[in-house]
Amino acid sequence: MKGSTKIQPQDVIAPIDRRLYGSFIEQLGRAVYTGVYQPGHPAADEDGFRTDVIDAVKELNVPLIRYPGGNFLSQYRWEDGIGPKDQRPTRLDLAWREIETNQFGLHEFMKWADKVNAVPNMAVNLGTRGIQEAADLVEYCNFPKGTYLSDLRRQNGAEQPFAIKTWCLGNEMDGPWEIGAKTASEYAHLANETAKAMRRVDDSLELVACGSSSMDNPTFGEWEETVLDECYDNVDYLSLHRYYGYYNDDDPTELDNFLGKNLDLDAFIKGVVAMCDAVKARKRSTKTINLSFDEWNVWYHSNDADTKVEPWQVGPHLLEDVYNFEDALLVGSLLMTLLRNADRVKIACLAQLVNVIAPIMTDTNGGVWKQSIFFPFMQVANYGQGKVLVDHSQSATYNSREFKDIPYLDTVTTYDEANQTLTVFAENKHQTDTLDFDLDLTDFTVDHVIDATQFYGYDVKADNRDGKMQLQPLAVNASGHHANVTLQPLSWNVLRFAVK
Numbered sequence: 153m154k155g156s157t158k159i160q161p162q163d164v165i166a167p168i169d170r171r172l173y174g175s176f177i178e179q180l181g182r183a184v185y186t187g188v189y190q191p192g193h194p195a196a197d198e199d200g201f202r203t204d205v206i207d208a209v210k211e212l213n214v215p216l217i218r219y220p221g222g223n224f225l226s227q228y229r230w231e232d233g234i235g236p237k238d239q240r241p242t243r244l245d246l247a248w249r250e251i252e253t254n255q256f257g258l259h260e261f262m263k264w265a266d267k268v269n270a271v272p273n274m275a276v277n278l279g280t281r282g283i284q285e286a287a288d289l290v291e292y293c294n295f296p297k298g299t300y301l302s303d304l305r306r307q308n309g310a311e312q313p314f315a316i317k318t319w320c321l322g323n324e325m326d327g328p329w330e331i332g333a334k335t336a337s338e339y340a341h342l343a344n345e346t347a348k349a350m351r352r353v354d355d356s357l358e359l360v361a362c363g364s365s366s367m368d369n370p371t372f373g374e375w376e377e378t379v380l381d382e383c384y385d386n387v388d389y390l391s392l393h394r395y396y397g398y399y400n401d402d403d404p405t406e407l408d409n410f411l412g413k414n415l416d417l418d419a420f421i422k423g424v425v426a427m428c429d430a431v432k433a434r435k436r437s438t439k440t441i442n443l444s445f446d447e448w449n450v451w452y453h454s455n456d457a458d459t460k461v462e463p464w465q466v467g468p469h470l471l472e473d474v475y476n477f478e479d480a481l482l483v484g485s486l487l488m489t490l491l492r493n494a495d496r497v498k499i500a501c502l503a504q505l506v507n508v509i510a511p512i513m514t515d516t517n518g519g520v521w522k523q524s525i526f527f528p529f530m531q532v533a534n535y536g537q538g539k540v541l542v543d544h545s546q547s548a549t550y551n552s553r554e555f556k557d558i559p560y561l562d563t564v565t566t567y568d569e570a571n572q573t574l575t576v577f578a579e580n581k582h583q584t585d586t587l588d589f590d591l592d593l594t595d596f597t598v599d600h601v602i603d604a605t606q607f608y609g610y611d612v613k614a615d616n617r618d619g620k621m622q623l624q625p626l627a628v629n630a631s632g633h634h635a636n637v638t639l640q641p642l643s644w645n646v647l648r649f650a651v652k
């Protein structure tokens with residue numbers, strides 16, 4: 153099979169906002185307790201943070217981390233997580249029916265985020281709480297000094313304000329599962345008034361309003377319109393959440409369908425962009441609302457196991473999906489889709505980061521291992537720099553149960569002008585055929601191939617619990633304005649060129 157692309161320097165979709173490679177830590181399952189935070193563990197530092205986990209997070213080069221939830225957020229009292237640890241209350245977490253000891257809270261998260269070189273994407277509880285508590289949290293975090301809350305922060309060890317820029321106004325407030333779920337108009341009013349109050353404390357904030365928690369929710373569309381109608385002037389982003397599953401293991405055609413799910417992600421993004429712009433036009437506004445895709449991933453492997461977990465434990469094994477090779481292929485494809493929409497998706501968070509539907513796992517023997525999805529995420533987050541270029545790729549297509557015209561070749565190119573580097577991400581979705589990929593580099597001249605890797609050859613159901621998965625070298629022919637490479641069936645590939 154043949155495939156091609158044309159890479160033109162002037163064809164720019166958008167500069168890449170590195171927050172597109174964000175992730176998410178929720179106070180849920182073992183994300184925090186025995187994940188990020190485990191005092192007494194041989195690899196724990198002076199703050200009780202697992203240094204082996206910190207090293208793995210740094211490899212992913214995640215620039216922004218959403219915290220503290222998730223569903224957990226909607227019943228959380230942020231004040232429980234500050235001050236002397238021995239005075240912090242132990243509470244019931246009604247979202248996940250766990251015990252929350254609050255030994256890890258705001259200051260611990262901020263310190264940890266700093267150690268992994270990430271900034272926070274902080275969320276305020278609009279489920280059981282509201283305007284005052286949100287404004288208080290902004291004051292506690294961002295006001296320099298001289299007020300009760302800012303001085304309390306200083307007393308708790310942070311002399312300098314945290315200067316948190318990006319904030320989520322609640323989580324999945326359209327979801328009936330959410331504690332304190334709201335109708336669209338209830339949420340719109342609360343989010344708008346909360347945004348106004350938060351901005352009075354600090355007018356430099358960037359605020360994210362909740363969009364639909366899934367495109368499948370019955371209120372999708374109506375929710376976005378109602379929320380934006382009321383909040384348009386006081387928010388900067390609208391959120392989207394989407395998780396994908398593989399529902400029929402016995403049907404061999406299901407893999408083709410699964411690998412086409414990035415078309416669904418694309419349609420979701422384009423639909424929400426259209427809604428944002430329709431409200432913009434109706435309001436005759438000059439302001440553009442961009443998107444924060446603040447939860448996305450594959451999530452289904454742990455569903456059955458989770459129904460058997462005993463409630464009211466600290467750090468239970470919840471949402472511990474073990475990802476296989478086909479999941480890594482889909483995650484690669486989803487990342488490329490986010491990149492192709494980088495003109496409007498400015499923030500995105502892989503949900504989540506450690507132990508809970510995560511690329512990084514800690515095991516019961518005290519070690520750390522990397523899931524299959526770690527590899528494509530790590531490569532895109534590290535190498536997808538600069539600008540995204542328009543995709544002019546061509547290849548044969550296929551149809552599946554849900555999707556039509558899925559290209560076998562899925563590819564996107566980024567151009568880092570400062571470092572004169574062109575990075576081509578490419579996936580061959582064909583189950584049996586290689587793909588002869590021809591790259592017309594037009595005005596770019598190849599100086600040399602920096603490196604090229606392929607991720608392939610694993611059984612689609614294989615996972616990386618044994619730590620054996622690895623990227624392999626890929627042979628590329630490149631000279632002048634042209635390159636050519638063979639993409640193996642079911643493979644994820646990354647080509648990096650130094651260009652002139």
Ligand code: AHR
Pocket residue numbers: 178221222223224323324365447503504
């Ligand atoms: O990421 C897991 C959960 O998925 C989050 O808590 C919630 O926001 C979403 O439903």
